[in-house]
Amino acid sequence: MAFNQEQTDNTGIATAAPSLNGDAQQIEVYGAREHNLKNITLQLPRYKLVVFTGISGSGKSSLAFDTIYAEGQRRYMETFSAYARSFMGGLERPDVDKIEGLSPVISIEQKTTSRNPRSTVGTITEIYDFMRLLWARTADAYSYETGEKMVRQSDDQIVSHIMENFDGKRLVILAPVVKGRKGHYRELFQQIRKMGFIRARVDGELVEITPKMQVDRYKIHDIEIVIDKIVVKEDDRFRLSSSIQNALTHGKGMVLVMDADTNQTHFFSRHLMDPATGIAYDDPAPNSFSFNSPYGTCPVCNGLGEIQEITEETVIPDKSLSIRRGGIAPLGEYRDIWIFKQVEALFKYFKVSVATPIKDLPEHVLKVLLYGLEEDLEVNTKKGNYIIEFEGIIHFLKSQMESDSDNIRAWIEDYTQTTTCPECKGYRLKKESLHFKIDGKNIGELSVVDINKLAAWFHNLEDRLSERQNTIAKELLKEIRKRIGFLLDVGLDYLSLHRPVRTLSGGESQRIRLATQIGTQLVGVLYIMDEPSIGLHQRDNERLINALKDLRDLGNSIIVVEHDKDMILQADYVVDIGPGAGIHGGQIVTAGTPAEMMEAGTTTANFLSNRRGIKIPRVKRPGTGEWLKLKGATGNNLKNVTLKLPLGKMICVTGVSGSGKSSLIHDTLYPILNQHFFRAKREPLPYKNLEGLDLIDKVIEVDQSPIGRTPRSNPATYTGVFGEIRSLFASLPEAKIRGYTPGRFSFNVKGGRCEACEGAGMRTIEMNFLPDVYVPCETCKGKRYNRETLEVRFKGKSITDVLDMTVEKAVEFFDNQPRILRKIATLNDVGLGYITLGQQATTLSGGEAQRVKLATELSKKDTGKTLYILDEPTTGLHFQDIEHLTDVLHKLTNKGNTVLIIEHNLDLIKIADHIVDIGPEGGEAGGTIVASGTPEEVAASGKGYTSRFLAEELKTSHYQEPEQEA
Template sequence: MIKIYGARENNLKNINLEIPKNKLVVFTGLSGSGKSTLAFDTLYAEGQRRYIESLSSYARQFLDRVGKPDVDKIEGLTPAIAIDQKTTSKNPRSTVGTITEIYDYLRLLYARVGKQHCHLCGKEISQMSVADIIEQVLKLPPETKLSILAPLVREKKGSFADMIESLRHKGYVRALIDGVMVRLDEEVELLKTKKHTIKVIIDRVVVREENKERIATDIEKALLESYGEVELDISNAEEVGLPTSHIHYSEHLACFDCKISFEPLEPLSFSFNSPKGACPTCDGLGIRYTLDLKKIINEHVSIEEGAIKIFYGFNKSFYAKFLHAFCEGAGINTKIPYEELEEYQQKAILHGGVEDATFFWKKHKLTRKWEGVIKIAYDMLKDEKELGDYMSEKTCDTCGGYRLKKESLAVRLAKKNIADILELPIDQCLAFFKDEKNFASMKAQHKMISEPILKEIKERLYFLFDVGLGYISLGRDARTISGGEAQRIRIASQIGSGLTGVMYVLDEPSIGLHERDTLKLIRTLRSLQKKGNSVIVVEHDKETIKTADFIVDIGPGAGKFGGEVVFQGTNEELLKSNTLTAQYLNGTKVINYRENRKQTRWIELNHVTINNIQNLDVKIPLGNLVAITGVSGSGKSSLILQTLLPVAKEYLNRAKKVNKVAGVECIGLDQLDKVIYLDQSPIGRTPRSNPATYTGVMDEIRALFAKTKEAQIRGYSVGRFSFNVKGGRCEKCQGDGEIKIEMHFLPDIMVKCDVCKGHRYNAQTLEIKYKGKSISDVLSMSVDEAYEFFKAIPKINQKVQTLADVGLGYITLGQNAVTLSGGEAQRIKLAKELSKKDTGNTLYVLDEPTTGLHFADVDRLVKVLHHLTDMGNSVLVIEHNMDVIKNADYMIDMGPEGGSYGGRIIAMGTPFEVARDAEKSESYTGKFLAVELESEKKNP
């Protein structure tokens, strides 16, 4: 057993608890009740601390530092691994393949058994003998001027003094060192800490009949010096009609038709993080940054009105005058919108014209050639950050976005190059490697080499498939995957690692998963547990709770009203108890707010083609709560977040001038006043951001304190009560309330500021009281406490009430934004919208708003969403939660599967209609919904 004694971290109330080892254990309870505090901030933190403290002081400095949690003692703890919801990497070079290490095995596979092809002609390449190389060189056009080089060192660190001395003794006079011609009879000193490339010049000769023997001898000498390689630098390539001035030959691999040779394959040849494999144009990123004309030019206004945005503003009037003078000379109308100009006129503005422009600048008459907006923009925006504001990502033209050199992309295995494999969804990739026909023609030796590599690849692909990630590809940029996907990738990686005796702590792994895929996830968690590991899961999902060996319910409320163990035991025992969780599980409480609103107003999206969606037409009802459903990767986000949302925003931002954007026709947007997307990004990234500042209630609180009698006597204005500016804040901690102390080899610690004692303000400011409370006291209040405290102040009370309405009564007004979860941040944004004046014609879009919510919190959220709809607004939710789906007015189900097998609408209508027709359709959602509605009938 894992035994916890006296856990008091955050809101935990001196908890004593025993958890069985090597079992699947679920921690559940209301949002803010203390589940994550117990699982992550106590159990995991102590497990990590003990492991790190057992290491040497040298090793500890390279590891994340974990402070000791507030707990008396924990017995039976094993090494801990946390798998949370954080995005795996912000590095543009990280992909799903690199994170899971599958790409390492793919690189090894292609390097060992891949067939090299010429990237120019596509033919399979073969090796060249010394005679072949000499023959190729002698076939060069007569009078070709050659420098014959022997490459000795490529990008290696060292001074190479002995090698250079050896070359002198052999009689060589010149060498190319780091691209610079160097005489060897002079002193040559190289920094040993820098990488160098050294090529000795064997001879300089012209291709002529009388020089044949000399050239042959030179080639043999070069091949001998460089162990089978020779390079030619041609000084008059253009003159003799050669397409390149540099030719590389090798005794190893070459294409005879194209007269080029190739380096032997190695795993680094397929690494986009190494110069050996990375595309030289984009350095292995697959993208390039170029000036975005949409960011530079406002096409809808005239040049006089500021169409060329970068030419207007502080210190930029010179360019504006220059442009006007050019347009006048070229006969370009500056009073009509830029988009109405002729194509050749726009081209002249962008790329330059033949006419000189004459204009006056500071009493001087100037005549200059107009070089075009693009050239001038690069000259103007010297500062990298300023230039970055006008840049956009563009797929690299050289590698097509595949990150690798053309030579690497020309290596094939079963007719596929490595990029083709990376583009396949996981399920198709797994099918490719499982199909023995693809490797039937392989040589016996190659089969023997590839067998262990293929085994590792297939195992890892299977684990990814089994956690519901069959729709994503190995080449997917790690920055684009959601927190839930990142977590499941890490779960799959851990299964592949085969560790035993470990305590895994997971944070809601079911987030972003359809009910069908949740069952696969549970199987995966079981496989982790059966390897001899303890699996502790913070979870609200019904199926996961039901399947657990042991359940810990934390409550009874949230915040200061939580922090207690209200139940511990098996699922059967939980269903017989009377906790809030049990009431929703056994059917005593049911989330039911179905309004059965009619569908009378619609918006239509036609010809949607994006990602896996092909030419789709869809009608979405307005004035309804609409659920967009479907398995992971079926196209929900593509349809709503990548199509409807940008189209609607573009339409509304352009004063309703168009109804067609990026090939998508949208009808009915004139019925909307605004569109609001409430995502799960943080409300702030500093300790000074908090719910009070974000919702605007802080402004009202500061104004209230400034109006108190004592504040007016002292002459304190509203600014005095801000912790972001000098005046009222504590200057020691600059309004943070905490100071970070570096402990070097020991963990860094955050301590309360010894001047303000964590109150953020100086003593004089804290002397100002409202109803006996200082502004620091108010910020320390929970939302529920603040609601009671400010009952007599409607402006504050109403904003605070909206936070309580979305289930955030437990958070404090001044809670650090960095400590808020994505779900909490999303609900704070929702509360802010609820507190605004409503037009009744707003479209709200929410992506999985039930993330991190207990059944009771979902109940409250559904009520809020229906309240928004009652006011005439339209609410679109992308959701897997059955309690939200069954309470929607209308639903659109995408599928039937993820990736290329999805992208279609397979069911639409009211939840009752979709459930009724589930047996006849391909809708997984409909089938699960039918079961949910049936169980509701049995437990009225």
């Protein structure tokens, strides 16, 4: 395990491996007791790939992140001065006796790096920053009017050009000062006179400047100063040169030359300019290509690439309604307010009624209703004349988007649609920036293609560049290719640089940070990662494992918390933590090489060696015989897909990362169903039609988003069982005597909670220039409730004792309370017996949050015609937990429901009744249905990547024989 001895690299040359932290060859942890860890002492080899595995809740993250990483961070913080630490906040020492041999630690977790819409894959990997510099230094500029290449000339070149092409002609030398702008320009004319110039060319006409001269402020003007009138002769070259330089000075680098006889004009510029139209660009700089800079951003969408638009469809969703019956959705039903009075006056003029269905209104009336009058209407009546002014419903709503009121803006947002910016076509940059090109491509076009295509474009780019461009671009291209290569290494070839970071999954954002870390080429660092294989197809897993090994071979230590079979088997060292979850875990079950672990006979080893496995039912469910058919899906990379889903079955949607699974299910199918059943606002991606809507009665999506964003949210409140528990406590004799209602037992409202900490259980002590300190409330001692509330007990337990119970204990405790037991038992069924009922939502992982949601849905009474959509429910689950999960999914499906799962895990895929495999590749090379059918049919098809891996899995799988009828 030592790395300080001589090693041999691939070239056969002996290289000295790093010897850091003295001669320490191990990371030694003594007495770790954080969370559920039971005084663990452990030695880990340095400079190796170490995997922590074990069932969910066994203590893997407590050891890796809350102990080893937390101690590494604390030691790093201690290297700063007390003054610096006061700004960064302090870190508590983890509950561990000591850790020796610890290197600097970097944690790469599953948290999405940024919620900012301006943060993209290109910006966080810095590839886009290098590309901006490349375009600023080597790109050729083209006119956005004519498409011709822009030119720039020196002062001498301009003079020489005029001498050659205008010899003997009478010319007027002009300095452009105003081009295509409104204004009266009184002060400008006065300023020109003060500089000694007496003539100007205004909108193409030569005029003498008078002391009080001005132009129509509401019209667009072009103004040029007349610098000189000259006949071009070789003898007057000096005068011509002086006049040109003078014009370039006043015209800010531009000069206009007019033939006095024909009035033809010719532009010249020191800057980039289109000679035909006179359009000039500023010299490019890196920020000219940044959508986060005012120098490069699109002025219409402010660099977001999309705009919020109010459309006719959002304002009038149902044209069969009249205005009186609420046909204008944002305004609601007719009532006595000023805007309806305006509409009524308008309709009276056009001789139509507000009671007429909108679909029956004349076209011109509907246009005026939505977009307003082009000019005011004057109405003559016997009582006198009056004017009708009407700006139109859409223009009125657009004006409200700029309101200072959050409520008004939120109201308007309900009637907007997100559309691609019409100005920049979604590229985020202003039009000038998009007309700088290298090899015929602007920077925006390359930002939206997938990494595979981007890598292909940059390959051998030198062959397509000029010698000058090559000299400048050499180092930049090397850096860009290297970083693109790192993204390819971690299986992210289907992403684009343009992709917003907030849309990435936890696994994707983690792999991007991994790619960035490989690029830093640091040595001697301890990296700790949390399931980097999440969201990866088996095909891409090998690339990820190789990337981790490359990071290790640089001279780093790597600890990975992981359940993936391939990752465990290819690790250098495996630590299995368990044996159970929560209080039943927190111990080292085995620690050693994968081969040593496989012989140990533990739960993990039994699953890895196929001595134990998730059983496949030999007989598939027949289903209802009916199908849900989505036709013509074309969103993102989908290629006119027709999806057929057999109802009453468990269906897995599979495919390599980026193949189009989420586009088809989450972004097309689910929004259609959500709009149909719940009138949701989110628009689906383009599709033709959906057949079979009448065959299901609702849709439920169970994703991995948090069940709450504050510590006050917990599994008990989310599942609704806390309401039942509070009602139970309120029904007890002691509570009735005191007149307590269920609200008395809530820690979120006044009454029963401790008012000193407002039910939080902790108090925040502000330390001025030191970081805030959180201490248990001295009044309630962290129990959240006041003394009187805690005196009410059920089976000797207070409401606080119940919140501190694990789900497992609560099942026993509430065994005679069927309303409560039904909800708690489902939490236990999905493998969450180790979490406490009052555990803060912010401490739950994505997989745990998803299972809390799944348990909540399971506990509800269903009709047997529900479509459940799950997104990788095996995330964060050990083989044994997946076994529990499959039991739950079988129960859901056996009731007649349809369970649709997006999944990469073969243990879950192989037990499905039906598989839809999308691919064959990610990105542009994906978006088609490669194979569909039972797992056995898909495996036998030989189409796509899933079939190959599934066929291997089925060979070693255990089958469950059908139960014999009595």
